[in-house]
Amino acid sequence: MSFPPPRPAPHNGPGTCTRCHQAVIYCLTAENKVTRAVDPERNPNGNQAVHQDHTGRWIARQLDRERPTPEHAEVLHMPHVATCPVPAPRPSRAAAPRQRRGVRPAPWWRR
Numbered sequence: 087m088s089f090p091p092p093r094p095a096p097h098n099g100p101g102t103c104t105r106c107h108q109a110v111i112y113c114l115t116a117e118n119k120v121t122r123a124v125d126p127e128r129n130p131n132g133n134q135a136v137h138q139d140h141t142g143r144w145i146a147r148q149l150d151r152e153r154p155t156p157e158h159a160e161v162l163h164m165p166h167v168a169t170c171p172v173p174a175p176r177p178s179r180a181a182a183p184r185q186r187r188g189v190r191p192a193p194w195w196r197r
């Protein structure tokens with residue numbers, strides 16, 4: 087008997103948003119190899135330069151100051167988080183403001 091993998095392999099390619107069930111394309115990010123959903127339509131206002139690599143994987147590269155325009159086969163898409171009608175939870179400590187800053191109780195040895 088074998089154990090199931092702890093989590094399914096990240097989906098890559100056309101799929102549906104798990105929150106709003108709209109069509110999205112799941113892309114691997116070029117920066118840190120996490121999955122990011124983008125809207126399926128090309129959008130010149132988007133900031134995700136999307137292409138498929140030679141194995142058919144969808145890759146999304148966030149435009150930045152060094153490479154601000156799509157290159158080669160890349161086309162622009164809008165990140166789905168920008169258009170998803172179902173608000174995402176705020177899992178990221180970097181994105182969410184720290185709300186309880188400065189209220190940590192004093193350590194027991196100073197009470």
Ligand SMILES: [Zn+2]
Nearest residue numbers: 103105106170
């Ligand atoms: Zn959505």
